[in-house]
Amino acid sequence: MAFSERVTRLKSSLIREILAAAQRPQVMSFAGGLPAEAMLPALSWEGMPLNIGQYGMSEGEPHLRELLAAEARTLGVPCQASQVMVVSGSQQTLDLAAKLYIDKGTKVLLEGPTYLAALQIFQLFGADCLTVQLEADGPNLGALRANLERHRPAFIYLIPTFQNPSAVRYSEAKRAAVAALLDEFGVTLIEDEPYRELTFDGASAQPIAGRLKKASWIYTGTVSKTLLPGLRVGYLIASPDLFPHLLKLKQSADLHTNRVGQWQAMQWIGTQKYQQHLAQLRSFYRERRDAFQAALERHFGDLADWQVPQGGLFFWLTLKHKLDTRTLLAQALDQDVAFMPGEPFFSEPDQHHGSLRLNFSHIDPARLDEGLKRLAAVVRQAQHAQAA
Ligand SMILES: Cc1ncc(COP(=O)(O)O)c(C=O)c1O
Structure with missing residues (x-):
């Protein structure tokens, strides 16, 4: 065949x-x-409007995008709702990013160890996956600089907060240092944060995306670990230069994200409950x-x-x-x-x-x-x- x-x-x-x-x-x-x-959590579907079953916008429900943008701003990620796209789980962000950047042989930089399904998807598109060694407080900065300088990867994929699989949380100092290096070399950041809310000590862990001054970025999150993975509601927030391309890619993958799931997510995000x-x-x-x-x-x-x-x-x-x-x-x-x-x-x-x-x-x-x-x-x- x-x-x-x-x-x-x-x-x-x-x-x-x-x-x-x-x-x-x-x-x-x-x-x-x-x-x-x-x-x-037990879900209530009471009050869900019938027309939520109709086709919706590829970008996601406008109100949900507003809620997600407001939440990201409180984490120091400067963004408007127009930069937010709701996706079918944050896994879809990785698929869209792979399609945006990777041809056969494209170099991308990842933590070692890293999220298995990210490796799989980047390799499927033919990426040459380079590794930067992870220490207890984040990547080895010497190795990071050497990789950026030598290989000029198309992007770096990081999970800085309670990493899967290592549980590492980057220190504030390493977050700042990583952002400075990405700005210096102009390398796009893909920051994946499914576990940020599951903190046991509440210590500070501001996203790296919000610290960038020049480099392009995609920040992604999900309700899978905080509400239900079955909703299939994730989101990406991208720098304005990347967003239109990601939107077109999303439209060719699926026309919109589960609107019923988005409606449910809106009953929770930003609430006291x-x-x-x-x-x-x-x-x-x-x-x-x-x-x-x-x-x-x-x-x-x-x-x-x-x-x-x-x-x-x-x-x-x-x-x-x-x-x-x-x-x-x-x-x-x-x-x-x-x-x-x-x-x-x-x-x-x-x-x-x-x-x-x-x-x-x-x-x-x-x-x-x-x-x-x-x-x-x-x-x-x-x-x-x-x-x-
Ligand atoms: C690092 C990382 N990224 C993305 C995902 C995918 O999450 P979602 O259910 O939102 O697709 C997971 C799920 O385990 C994960 O650990």
């Missing part, structure tokens, strides 16, 4: 395969990035994070190192004795445990053995200890086999 040449680069998603395996009810899953079921829901979400996840940390200390203390995440949904473990964690998956699933191997979060997976991403938000607390105990046993067994 004659498919397009880009289809040869289409990889199956490891996450999807693991999530499919994790559907079995007995499986204790640390794999996905799913919100806790108990925290999905939403603030209360976010406060409940934060304390619920903080408790889950604390319970997870205690169980990790019990079972992984001698096996791995990690930072306690101050927000987001993940722990990122680095094994003290490196091994390819992809090889642990089958044994873990045999034990009814699912997790995400760390290797696929890097553009060169074989050079980055030995990390695991563990989601702490979704596991039933009654099964948390047993799940981590079994996973630790699988790691221990593999390390013995390797040493033998």
